[in-house]
Amino acid sequence: MTGAPASGMPRLLRAGMGAAAVGLLLIYNSVDTRSNVGAQDGRPAPPALGAPAVPGASGAASPAPAPAPASQAPALNRAKPTRLRIPQIAVDAPFTELALNPAGQLDAPPPNDKNLVGWYRDGASPGERGSAVVAGHVDTSKGPAVFLLLSFLLPGNKIEVSRADGTVAVFSVDSVETFAKNAFPDAKVYGKTPDAQLRLITCGGMYDKKKRDYLDNVVVFAHLESSHPG
Template sequence: MTDGPAPGMPRLLRAGMGAAAVGLLLIYNSVDTGSDADGSQDRAAPPAAAAPAVPGPSGAGDAGPAPAAAPQSPALGRAKPTRLRIPQIAVDAPFTELALSPAGQLDAPPPDDKNLVGWYRDGVTPGERGSAVVAGHVDTSKGPAVFLLLSLLLPGNKVEVSRADGTVAVFTVDSVETFAKDAFPDRKVYGRTPDAQLRLITCGGTYDKKRRDYLDNVVVFAHLESSHPG
């Protein structure tokens, strides 16, 4: 376990959001995406949250347009995710739904459960057209957590998401990138996409004792490759 916050304080990710977005994206306090059930990515954004394509206040840290779509496979309909499996890093974890706080920030997965990932319940579900966001702790006051080894994933690795409709969405990792939290590329991570994509996000880099937070975010970019019955 790395040296970190006081017991009981969740440790996850922080990423900047645009001026129209109300400040910061905290992994223990934020995430934003949107899509509707037919995959048109028009689901209403959460109150006081940024539209995915909105860059930072001055473009700082914005890596430009959203990444080009990978070779497309048919997007799936809307269905809640139930379990995340990433064999290469021994992840096999259930999902919890994450809602927004009154301040417009996403609540975190419970910090006392080290093997739990969360998704924003009003956003894109994994397999729908658009960028689905899944957040998990790298560690907690209880020790290493579900996304401890996320940064070790490689292009071509597979990520499987079991869904409530009985399907399993299979994603292929395109890249794994690390961004400073004070220069987070909103558009690149949350920008609209013409196909079904997935973002896995956690903390990374150095832990700052004064800020009680990690300085970076690790983001895994992946696209839907296929699906099959669960």
């Protein structure tokens, strides 16, 4: 966000107990727009503003698992991601882990590093069964950043995630969608999945100078297509 504050990452603001699991509130924005976090496969995963802290906690039924893509590959064991490559938009970036601090907030990647992506480490790892969440700045006070061109990805484009176990998980893009932050579809983005999927998230849409924030989030939906030794 050229000329705007540089804090365009998610932060977990609070934890709440639910019947099934602990829910957390995720903020993904350039300054201060909020999203909830629900539970997925025993680990918290971040949904959005206005939804129950835990899926089903408000009396609504938990979302049904998303259908698995036809070309899915078997899920991999858990392993930390080390590098993200997206050739179509010239992304080649290292990872940092996004974790809770003592105040219950998720620390963002350093805003002065334009080529860095963050993995929500309390969720699925890329390649593991579930929806792995990766966030990146669209821009910072220093100029364009790692996910500047994220919205230009197309179905079928490939996303490669190198992992600490020596494997490379190759994801295929299913769709790229933009959601208003005040109507973020948490179940669609963070709902349980029967296979290994990936969500890349950044800010998008118009920049509101009064709110000092982008009005939308861009989300890339992708599934694990294959893996190979790094």
